[in-house]
Amino acid sequence: MVSLVCSVPSISFAQSSGSWKNLFDGKTLNGWKRVAGTANYKVEDGAIVGTTVVNSGNTFLITEKGYGDFVLELDAMIEVDGANSGIQTRSHFDTPGFKGKVYGRQIEMDPTDRAWSGGVYDEARRQWLYPLDLNAKAKPVFKVGQYNHIKIECIGDETKTWVNNVPIAYVVDTIDRTGFIGLQVHGISNKADEGKKVYFKNIRIQTENLKPVPFPADIYVVNFKQNYLTPYEKQHGWKLLFDGKSTANWRSAKGDAFPKKGWEIKNGVLSVLPSQGKEAANGGDIVTKDQYSAFDLSFEFKLTPGANSGVKYFVTLNEKTEGSAIGLEYQVLDDELHPDAKLGRDGNRTLASLYDLIKADKQPRFTHRIGEWNTGRVVVYPDNRVEHYLNGLKVLEYTRGSQQYKDLVAMSKYNVWPNFGMAPAGHILLQDHGDKVSYRSIKIKQLN
Numbered sequence: 001m002v003s004l005v006c007s008v009p010s011i012s013f014a015q016s017s018g019s020w021k022n023l024f025d026g027k028t029l030n031g032w033k034r035v036a037g038t039a040n041y042k043v044e045d046g047a048i049v050g051t052t053v054v055n056s057g058n059t060f061l062i063t064e065k066g067y068g069d070f071v072l073e074l075d076a077m078i079e080v081d082g083a084n085s086g087i088q089t090r091s092h093f094d095t096p097g098f099k100g101k102v103y104g105r106q107i108e109m110d111p112t113d114r115a116w117s118g119g120v121y122d123e124a125r126r127q128w129l130y131p132l133d134l135n136a137k138a139k140p141v142f143k144v145g146q147y148n149h150i151k152i153e154c155i156g157d158e159t160k161t162w163v164n165n166v167p168i169a170y171v172v173d174t175i176d177r178t179g180f181i182g183l184q185v186h187g188i189s190n191k192a193d194e195g196k197k198v199y200f201k202n203i204r205i206q207t208e209n210l211k212p213v214p215f216p217a218d219i220y221v222v223n224f225k226q227n228y229l230t231p232y233e234k235q236h237g238w239k240l241l242f243d244g245k246s247t248a249n250w251r252s253a254k255g256d257a258f259p260k261k262g263w264e265i266k267n268g269v270l271s272v273l274p275s276q277g278k279e280a281a282n283g284g285d286i287v288t289k290d291q292y293s294a295f296d297l298s299f300e301f302k303l304t305p306g307a308n309s310g311v312k313y314f315v316t317l318n319e320k321t322e323g324s325a326i327g328l329e330y331q332v333l334d335d336e337l338h339p340d341a342k343l344g345r346d347g348n349r350t351l352a353s354l355y356d357l358i359k360a361d362k363q364p365r366f367t368h369r370i371g372e373w374n375t376g377r378v379v380v381y382p383d384n385r386v387e388h389y390l391n392g393l394k395v396l397e398y399t400r401g402s403q404q405y406k407d408l409v410a411m412s413k414y415n416v417w418p419n420f421g422m423a424p425a426g427h428i429l430l431q432d433h434g435d436k437v438s439y440r441s442i443k444i445k446q447l448n
Helices: 132-138 231-235 403-410
Strands: 020-022 031-037 040-044 047-051 059-061 070-078 086-094 103-108 120-123 127-130 148-155 158-163 164-174 181-187 197-206 236-241 251-252 263-266 269-274 286-288 295-303 308-315 328-333 375-382 385-390 391-400 425-430 437-444
Touching: 040 181, 047 059, 047 181, 059 086, 070 086, 070 375, 086 120, 086 148, 103 148, 127 132, 127 164, 132 164, 132 391, 295 308, 295 328, 308 375, 328 375, 391 403
Parallel strands: none
Antiparallel strands: 020 197, 031 059, 040 047, 047 197, 059 181, 070 148, 070 197, 086 103, 086 181, 103 120, 120 127, 148 158, 158 164, 236 437, 251 286, 263 269, 269 437, 286 425, 295 375, 295 437, 308 328, 308 425, 375 385, 385 391
């Protein structure tokens, strides 16, 4: 049997005082009810203990009361490796479209090799919102077989999480401003997984006189508010390249002005218009007026069926081309319908790949359907390390100028360009490949 001694002795868990209220009295399940599955919950030694049951779906012990803005603290423990649990926030059960299901933002408890504890998952709906690829240094914080202190701050549209006093995830979301809090026992179908336990205790909540706790400067924000920067993002160097209204930061790759045709802004969205799939034949590519060297670039994009586009970086415009300008490219593509996905080598022209050089290592659940918004991200560090992300999952990394990089370029279509991709700085480019593709919430932070 594992020890039930709290592993965070520096934190006091006295009875609630002032504006803190206990959600669990340490003795009964008063104020809670079980929904969705058949896993067992009971009170043992001052803790709520949930136990897996074979052939049950996810089971939740939820508060009978709903909450809007709050700060929640608790201690939680997963007994053995391989189990899984989470804490629901502002969640709902058995509403139209979700018959018999709990849905809403869940703060993950994930002791697998993936180690995404403290990340944010949208149960039964959008799936992962904040995987810990976005904050990799926090992956080792959660410990199996001992209690972990978890703190969740939900104020307005913002959700922030901590595990053992370490900042983990920061999500800005515009849905579900109220709902219940829930404790999960994950569903299992394998008899060998039956009887695994998860423990919760010292559960308390604050709902009045809330003061957001600052995060350190280097936490990436998953921000679903369209073309919006939080005060935190502004404070730490993020800037919008597209604010939903103006093209002030952009110009044509062929001239000083923004194209007069081929691009439109509508309802806060910047779209390249179709021209029968002809590359740069209508409005042509657009580039940022400024150039960037080391940066963190984030953008949302939406594809139409069979569409092709790309987000290029380190674009110098020195190469004289008839079609699209030359640069390192985050591929934006419908992998199923566009033929380019089958060209190149080993899939290196598919969505989120470094075009014609490195294939993106994607997972199907992190690729949103055509017609839905996806979030792309490119990080270029001062030491020339580069990372591509798709919907929060890191899908590739490489180092500009390394021997591996040079070898890849030598085998690619770019081998005709001397020192391809090695400019000290360059423009960001949105590609006109003749298909309708939309962009929004384009933001960048320069890195030192």
